[in-house]
Amino acid sequence: MNLIIVLLVVLAIIAIAQLTKVYDLSRTLRNSREEEITPADNRLNANAWVIWMYVFFASTLYLYGKYGDYLPESASEHGVSVDRLMSINIWMITIVFFIVNYLLFTFAKKYQYNPGRKAKFFTHDNRLEMLWTLIPGVSMAFIIVYGLITWNNITGPASADAMQIELYSKQFDWTARYPGDNKVFGAADFNLIGTTNGLGIVTKEGIQSKMEELDTEMENVKAAIELVKKENGNLIQHRQHSNSILSNMLNGLMPNFFPSEGSATVDYVAALEDELYRLQRHKQRILDLSENELNGLSQWEAGNDDRIVKGEFHIPVGQEVEFVFRSQDVIHSAYMPHFRAQMNTVPGMPTRFKMKPTITTAEMRKKMGNDKFDYILLCNKVCGAAHFNMKMTVIVDTPEDYAVWLAQQKTFGGSKEAPSDSTGVETPKADTLTMAANH
Amino acid sequence: MGAHGHDHGHHEESFISKYVFSQDHKMISKQFLITAIFMGVIAVMLSIFFRLQLGWPGEKFALLNTFLGDKWAPDGILDKNAYLAMVTIHGTIMVFFVLTGGLSGTFANLLIPLQIGARDMASGFLNMLSYWFFLFSSIIMVASLFVEGGAASGGWTVYPPLSALPQAMPGSGTGMTLWLISMVLFVVSSLLGGLNYIVTIINLRTKGMKMTRMPLTMWAILVTAILGVLSFPVLVSCVVLLVMDRTMGTAFYLSDIFIQGEALDVTGGSPILFQHLFWFLGHPEVYIVLLPALGISSEVIATNSRKPIFGYKAMVGSILAIGFLSFIVWGHHMYVTGMNPFIGSVFVFTTLLIAIPSAVKAFNYITTLWKGNIKFTPAMMFSVGLVSTFVTGGLTGIILADSALDVNVHDTYFVVAHFHIVMGMSAIFGMLAGVYHWFPKMFGKMLNSKLGYAHFWLTMICGFGVFFPMHFVGIAGAPRRYYDYSEFEYLNAVLDLNPMISIFAIIGGSAQILFLINFFHSIFYGQAATQNPWNSNTLEWTTPVKHIHGNWPGALPEVHRWAYDYSNPEHEEDFVPQIVPLKAGEHSH
Ligand code: HEM
Numbered sequence A: 001m002n003l004i005i006v007l008l009v010v011l012a013i014i015a016i017a018q019l020t021k022v023y024d025l026s027r028t029l030r031n032s033r034e035e036e037i038t039p040a041d042n043r044l045n046a047n048a049w050v051i052w053m054y055v056f057f058a059s060t061l062y063l064y065g066k067y068g069d070y071l072p073e074s075a076s077e078h079g080v081s082v083d084r085l086m087s088i089n090i091w092m093i094t095i096v097f098f099i100v101n102y103l104l105f106t107f108a109k110k111y112q113y114n115p116g117r118k119a120k121f122f123t124h125d126n127r128l129e130m131l132w133t134l135i136p137g138v139s140m141a142f143i144i145v146y147g148l149i150t151w152n153n154i155t156g157p158a159s160a161d162a163m164q165i166e167l168y169s170k171q172f173d174w175t176a177r178y179p180g181d182n183k184v185f186g187a188a189d190f191n192l193i194g195t196t197n198g199l200g201i202v203t204k205e206g207i208q209s210k211m212e213e214l215d216t217e218m219e220n221v222k223a224a225i226e227l228v229k230k231e232n233g234n235l236i237q238h239r240q241h242s243n244s245i246l247s248n249m250l251n252g253l254m255p256n257f258f259p260s261e262g263s264a265t266v267d268y269v270a271a272l273e274d275e276l277y278r279l280q281r282h283k284q285r286i287l288d289l290s291e292n293e294l295n296g297l298s299q300w301e302a303g304n305d306d307r308i309v310k311g312e313f314h315i316p317v318g319q320e321v322e323f324v325f326r327s328q329d330v331i332h333s334a335y336m337p338h339f340r341a342q343m344n345t346v347p348g349m350p351t352r353f354k355m356k357p358t359i360t361t362a363e364m365r366k367k368m369g370n371d372k373f374d375y376i377l378l379c380n381k382v383c384g385a386a387h388f389n390m391k392m393t394v395i396v397d398t399p400e401d402y403a404v405w406l407a408q409q410k411t412f413g414g415s416k417e418a419p420s421d422s423t424g425v426e427t428p429k430a431d432t433l434t435m436a437a438n439h
Numbered sequence B: 001m002g003a004h005g006h007d008h009g010h011h012e013e014s015f016i017s018k019y020v021f022s023q024d025h026k027m028i029s030k031q032f033l034i035t036a037i038f039m040g041v042i043a044v045m046l047s048i049f050f051r052l053q054l055g056w057p058g059e060k061f062a063l064l065n066t067f068l069g070d071k072w073a074p075d076g077i078l079d080k081n082a083y084l085a086m087v088t089i090h091g092t093i094m095v096f097f098v099l100t101g102g103l104s105g106t107f108a109n110l111l112i113p114l115q116i117g118a119r120d121m122a123s124g125f126l127n128m129l130s131y132w133f134f135l136f137s138s139i140i141m142v143a144s145l146f147v148e149g150g151a152a153s154g155g156w157t158v159y160p161p162l163s164a165l166p167q168a169m170p171g172s173g174t175g176m177t178l179w180l181i182s183m184v185l186f187v188v189s190s191l192l193g194g195l196n197y198i199v200t201i202i203n204l205r206t207k208g209m210k211m212t213r214m215p216l217t218m219w220a221i222l223v224t225a226i227l228g229v230l231s232f233p234v235l236v237s238c239v240v241l242l243v244m245d246r247t248m249g250t251a252f253y254l255s256d257i258f259i260q261g262e263a264l265d266v267t268g269g270s271p272i273l274f275q276h277l278f279w280f281l282g283h284p285e286v287y288i289v290l291l292p293a294l295g296i297s298s299e300v301i302a303t304n305s306r307k308p309i310f311g312y313k314a315m316v317g318s319i320l321a322i323g324f325l326s327f328i329v330w331g332h333h334m335y336v337t338g339m340n341p342f343i344g345s346v347f348v349f350t351t352l353l354i355a356i357p358s359a360v361k362a363f364n365y366i367t368t369l370w371k372g373n374i375k376f377t378p379a380m381m382f383s384v385g386l387v388s389t390f391v392t393g394g395l396t397g398i399i400l401a402d403s404a405l406d407v408n409v410h411d412t413y414f415v416v417a418h419f420h421i422v423m424g425m426s427a428i429f430g431m432l433a434g435v436y437h438w439f440p441k442m443f444g445k446m447l448n449s450k451l452g453y454a455h456f457w458l459t460m461i462c463g464f465g466v467f468f469p470m471h472f473v474g475i476a477g478a479p480r481r482y483y484d485y486s487e488f489e490y491l492n493a494v495l496d497l498n499p500m501i502s503i504f505a506i507i508g509g510s511a512q513i514l515f516l517i518n519f520f521h522s523i524f525y526g527q528a529a530t531q532n533p534w535n536s537n538t539l540e541w542t543t544p545v546k547h548i549h550g551n552w553p554g555a556l557p558e559v560h561r562w563a564y565d566y567s568n569p570e571h572e573e574d575f576v577p578q579i580v581p582l583k584a585g586e587h588s589h
């Protein structure tokens, strides 16, 4: 199969090359020059412009007809105004698209070369040029003003009764966090992230156990260093010489740029020492964190009732939601096309986006006649190999269904303890229900 | 005045100094062009490889395996990491190597001395260095495809932290290091070239060649070079900080990162800072790509319409306005980064302002055709095509500039459609128009026009066939830089476009073989060129067909008029070269 394709390509190339030769030969025989475009060629191309124009326009209309009705109607309040702005814009640019391409291609045909005619010597016309400076100017002014009004609405501060949900990204999945009964998110810090604490939520016990974990690790590394040093005492001295910024940099660019005697051992010890240094710094950062008490002790405990969900998250219809985005590793982007919503998630810099869902998942399924339809949250900033597969389902519920669902979700504090614990794992609590119903 | 006296033409040169370490601008221009063609072939091949995956995800292509081996295409299915690496290198090569180094390098070098009447560039030596830096950076970029872990894979914009952390993806290891080294060399090349272009245009114009008499190609190249000289250094600082974050433990772009089970020792940096620095170059860069193409097409359209370019002053003014504005719009790439919404509003305003000078240019092109006497040379075909792609692609920019709309289409295929049409197709068309138009000047031979037409129509049809439908894929919410879309139920409706797009890409890519054959065949066996085949006014057509050092055998030509006296009613002929003195009583433009 491969061979056939390669052969075909080779044959095609040879064929074209031969044809070219024949063509060149016939040119010389007829004594015609390459730059003298024959009237036949000129006419052919002039007509081709217009044929192309019809094909181009027809396929444009076909695409508009078949695929133009892109997404289902917006499922969020601001999305409706975005869609309106979008269709006005699309109308405007589509009209200009047709007019300008029409003029271009018809002029191309109409004014094709005619040896008996001389072109019009038309160097400039200030009135015309003013006209096509002003028309775009005025249209742009309109688009700018209308666009910015919409933009200000989208990005304005969230209203006082908006509920907050944190969306947390990492390679390659999403986690949603709900603030719990006290309506406050527990503070979070990347230094505390661990296997039982994927979001790095700050709690006293969390700090304690992370410190212990680091201490143990440091002991292990120290022991390892001691062991190697005892076995290869004199070799270690070498490292001091090459420990300059320059050599570090070069080694970073090209590992083993400066290989030295016994470098395997030296590198090994160096790596261990770096690891120890890193652990010490890590511990120091946690100490700083607990000393600063930035958010006050009470907020550290605020995390215990936070609810953490994966795979799918729910929001109540008609309730303004303010998303707070954090990222663990690289930049991702939270994109929810059905809500016309998107915001990057940036490590070290929380970002926000607010919206009010207006159509429940059930209603949308009915509208689309597709009972498998789901709203979706996807990652829209390239973030690694599985970027294309980093998604979460979004369910818009009635407030009642939402309250029931929320109450079933594990709390952070609860999930660390035994599942039989009473902190709201199974039974919906009365106050959550009223909180949701109040809105 | 010039670096060379005209006596240089007489002595024999060795092969090395003539073809390899040449300091002659005409030879350097050919070196740039041929290198760029090679790079272009690689970039097109990469795009066909990944289009196979997008068109028929999961399908086994034995051919892919043959080309890429078991590591990248096991069983003939493109690997996920290899996919991202190819998209990244495809974009990088197209933007920087083909359409910046290649386009400016070829036509600035060829045309500046010839069109302003100079013996050579201000510094032939710097010019030679510029090419060698370009060649080395090209080689390194291509070589990076073959290293362990693959080439840089975070997109041509290489946003950190992804690009800064080797543990984030395989391509952020050695591949990324090579990408950075290559880019620094590339910038050095651009700066050496750009400074030379500016100095030459400003200082070495021949007698009578006032700025206001320069052909529009010269204006476009001048402004392009100024943009490059002002913005590329910012890319260097951007890249150097990234290198430091990667190798020296700094944290300019990094903060609060936990990756691969490890809380990194970084706080206080900002990944967004990188984006500001990058796009401060990145946006002017798209005009660095586009303006020379617009300059070339102005020249080609005027010559072949046998009419003056309409509104010369407005054309110069809009080049200057676009050049200036391009420095204050970079934030339109960052509306959804969490940037302060008010700052976003300012960028909406400045960005939409660019529509005005762009519209002026488009209408002026069309008015130039009006009542012209048009000869459809292959160069003219590509130039008219350029006007169409420039308008069609430019219009969708209005949507992307509008922050409220960008929220929903940012980073989707709508963006891919937009920039491929307005920047990719337009600039490639401009470049091809330039090659067809100035091939006789470069190689002393004619290209085959029949093959030229076939090449044009296939490229035009396939180009739109590939990129126009992508608008609809994007508007339906399909993100870019995705390896596979088949898992998304809501996209099913538009996904049947993907195989069609890929088929167009394969045909369009293969159609470039016609061009390659025509190009290389004609260099050796083409019809010998005459001195002024297109009956053009500009100075380059007063030089002898056979290249000599110093360009003109005798004294430098003197210029008496602007470049656009086509079909001037005061003259018999439908063109009046710039060296023809004014008749008694004739007023100059
Ligand atoms: C043979 C014709 C071409 C085809 C089939 C093609 C196709 C593609 C496709 C499918 C992508 C991936 C989009 C994504 O996933 O984000 C892409 C990316 C890109 N292409 Fe092309 N392209 C072609 C020519 C060009 C040209 C002429 C340019 C010059 C401007 C260009 C510049 C880019 C850039 C900058 C990217 C973005 C790379 C990235 O995401 O980092 N391409 N191209």
Ligand SMILES: [Cu+2]
Pocket: A169, A170, A171, A172, A331, A332, A333, A379, A380, A381, A382, A383, A387, A390
């Ligand atoms: Cu992601």
Ligand SMILES: [Cu+2]
Pocket: B282, B283, B286, B329, B330, B332, B333
């Ligand atoms: Cu831009």
